[in-house]
Amino acid sequence: MKKIILLLIAFLAFANGNAQILDPAKWTTKIEKKSDTRYLLIFNAVIDNEWHLYSQFTPDGGPLPLEIIFKNQKGNFKLIGKAKESKTRTAFNDIFEVNETFFEKKAQIQQEIELTNTKLTEVKVDFNYQVCKDVCINVEKNFTIKIPQNESATIEVAPVVNTATGDSNLSKEVVDTVKSDLNAEKPIKVEAPKVDKPEEKRGLLSIFFIAFLSGFAALLTPCVFPMIPMTVSFFTKQSKTKAKGIRNAIIYGIAIIFIYVVLGFLVTAIFGADALNALSTNVWFNIIFFILLVVFASSFLGAFEIMLPNSWANKVDSQADRGGIIGILFMALALAIVSFSCTGPIVGTLLVEAASKGGIAPIVGMFGFSLALALPFMLFAMFPGWLNSLPKSGGWLNTVKVVLGFLELALAFKFLSNADLVLQLHFLxxxxxxxxxxxxxxxxxxxxxxxxxxxxxxxxxxxxxxxxxxxxxxxxxxxxxxxxxxxxxxxxxxxxxxxxxxxxxxxxxxxxxxxxxxxAQVLPDGAHLGPHDLIAFEDYDKGVAYAKSVNKPILLDFTGYACVNCRKMEDYVWSDPMILKILQNEVVLISLYVDDKRELPKEEQYVSKETGKEVVSVGNKWSDFQITKFKANAQPYYIVMDTDGNMLSDKPESYNSDINAYKDWLRDGIDSFKKAE
Structure with missing residues (x-):
């Protein structure tokens, strides 16, 4: 029955001659009243079979993550935490080399809000997301949710909207059926299990290994190294027997590990395992990480020292005299506080790097770091004679600190580069x-x-x-x-x-x-080197002008930076010698990126006559152009056309891994151009 409903929805949504306009996710909304000022917004989606809708937590560098924008939030309400999702699936994408996170079949998003304006009557929310199958589609959904005026929860169904026209094509009966089906399960649970990929295990192992080496590096800094003989001497003198001294030293080492692992756990718990990954791949957080690492590097290079208040160290140190396990725990805490000017930047850098992996990586990182830091204290307490083999403190300790500063400075530019890549600013x-x-x-x-x-x-x-x-x-x-x-x-x-x-x-x-x-051939005005060194245009008008000057047909390529199947076509089909020769010599390639986030100049921004949506970015402009002119919204989407914009082939082409079929399609359009001359 469910399949019949979905087929009916698809049929109705593609009616009125717009069969190319795809909308694989059908949404309904619901609002639940929690208190006089608190409400829970619930967004449910049924996703067509074999389609993937990407999560908020899919990392940048892969498919586009879900973006939730609350249009009328300012002065009206505040968000309680980050939007929660139903179960997702994670799989490694070998095209973008990231672990992408996505929904299959069903999705549910929940966001709790608290009103600051009690007279508010509606909440306006935009969803920007990507869904992929053989093609990828960038979708913008607009929701207006009425605030219930009585004690009972109010349900509002958001009907499926035709992306091109903005018209609802669903009957009330179909909407009610979908609503009933979606609300049958609370919360929605996706059947597909989380994929445990070898790449994820290797990621955690690499974090542990890097953290372990960082712990040894921290050990060789002026704040930590001199404390080894002092601490070991304390345990050997205060312990009545050698066995008790060894036991206390082991407890001390375990306490050090405990303190840092708790720090990693708190970071994961506060931000959330998935949210850490989302934050670390966000443009602004990459910029913040860059600034943070530059500050850490400056500290290590000697510009200033990052220190916790002395009062903290004094209070903790006084507690260390209590003796027993509690006293040893406070001794370990005193070590963490006193050595913070050296270990703080290293720990901060590790947490930043671990955040980019998401999940439990901060906990694994802190375990590796603290294990390396604690081992020498335990081992030298067991074998005090080894202390004689330790090098004397001196200027070499500061050299270690400076080397770490240079390494942190180099790492900082990795995060700045991430932000630049996402925004496509080409500054770095x-x-x-x-x-x-x-x-x-x-x-x-x-x-x-x-x-x-x-x-x-x-x-x-x-x-x-x-x-x-x-x-x-x-x-x-x-x-x-x-x-x-x-x-x-x-x-x-x-x-x-x-x-x-x-x-x-x-x-x-x-x-x-x-x-x-x-x-090398001199590039025409407005052209750049595209895939396989092809001359490509990202500006439609300049590409058409060049095609007229050389009297060649145009291959119009609607694509996206985050489009998986676009990259597959370029890597596996365009690279074929037969196809590549045609693209190099017989057509002018114009590639229009529908997910280009660069903002258009104010005078070029407009409201689409076709969809009624604001066109504010370069990607919006090309997406609207595709919908308006070709009644399509999927990528990759290829058209062979003449310089007047007339389609030359019988139909457009999308993702097609059959090289011979793609070649025949190209040849058909090119031959039509030659016949018309």
Whole structure:
């Protein structure tokens, strides 16, 4: 019965000749009154079979995540926490190399609000999301939910709206049936289980390993290293027997681990396992992380010290004299507070990096860090004779701190690059990113060779063999980075700099795929190098003008930065020699990105006559153009047309992995163009 209902909905939604307008998610809304000022908004969706609707927590760099916008929130109500979702499925996307999170078959979003304006009569909410199957669709849904004026909950059904016309095509009977079906389960539970991918396990293992090494690095800083002999000496002197000293030292180590793991747990609990991932991939949080790491790096380089109030340390230290397990726990807490100026930036950086993995990564990271920090205290207490083998404290401890500062500064630009990639600002392209890293690591090499001194450095009459060796390694790494500006792949740091395509020249300064700049074709006005070094236009008018000048047909490509199947077509179909030859020589490629977030100039913004929606971004403009002219809203979507905008092939083409069929479709349109000449 449910399948029949869904088929009926699809039939009605695609009526009136707009069969190309797809709307795979059918929504209803409900509002529940919790108190005089608190309400729960519930959004339910039935998703067509085999379609995926992407969650709020799908990371940037993959398909577009669900974005929830409360249009009339200011001065009227506040949100209580982040919107909650029904169960989702997570799977690794080998095209974008991210763990994407999505709904299948059904979805439910719940958001609790508290009114600050008791006279408010309605809440206006926009959903921006992406659904994918063989094609991907970027959808904007507008909801207006009435505030109930009595004690009972008010249910309002949001009918399916035709994306192109804005008209509701569902009868009241169908809407009521869908509403009944959606409200039959509370909350909606998606049948598909969460996928436990090997990539997720490797991600947690890498976080643990990095955190473990970071713990050892923190151990070698001026705030922590001198405390090893002091602490071990305390345990050996205060303990009546060797066995008791060893036991107390082990308890001390476990207490250190406990404190840092609790910190990781609190971060995960406060923000939520999934929310951490969403925050870390948000543009503004990437910028905040960048600023935070620059502050941490400046502290390590000697600009200032990040310290907790001395009163905290004094109060905790006084409690450490109580003895027993409680006293040992306070001793461990005192270590964490006193050493914060050195461990704080490292812990902060680890939490930032762990947040990018989401889930329990902050807990795993803090366990790895604290384990490395605690082990030496336990081991030296068991074997006090080892203390004689420890190097003496000195200027080398500050050198470790400075090296960590340079590493944090380099890592900071990774987060700034993430924000730049999402916004497509092209401020921090690959060449600029590599130039910054070359400058950072080159300066670090000079520091290690003693050519540069910083505020807290001791006088340096000579450099040790260890420092020289580390300097040579850093210098070698710096030299390794330099060819990257000219197009070297730099596999050692893959994933840190922007991709090759996000650069001033995708194949390095002065080069193209075909060879040097001298032999490369000069790009026309408004063109850039697209997939497989194809000349492509992102501006429709400039592309049409160029097609007229060279008298070639146009391949109009409606695509998206976050469109999975668009990338598949480019990687597996366009790369075929037969197809690539046609695209290089016989058509002019115009690629219009419907998810381009760049804002249009105010004078170019408008309200669509077709959909009634505001067109404020470049992506909105091309999406509206596709809907208005071709009555379609899916990507990839290909059209072979002449320079007057007339379609040359019998029909448009979408995702089609059959290379021969795609070639025949292209050839049909090109032959039609030649016949019309």
């Amino acid at each position: 392209e690959r060449e600029v990113f590599l130039a910054i890293w070359i400058a950072i690591f080159g300066t670090l090499a000079l520091y290690l060779f003693g050519k540069i001194t910083l505020p807290h450095d001791s006088p340096l009459n000579h450099i040790s063999v260890g420092r020289l060796s580390l300097g040579l390694v850093v210098l070698a790494f710096t030299v390794y980075l330099i060819p990257g500006i000219w197009g070297a792949p730099l596999k050692l740091i893959s994933g840190f700099p922007p991709p090759m395509t996000y650069s001033e020249s995708p194949y390095g300064v002065g080069n193209s795929k075909g060879g040097s700049a001298k032999t």
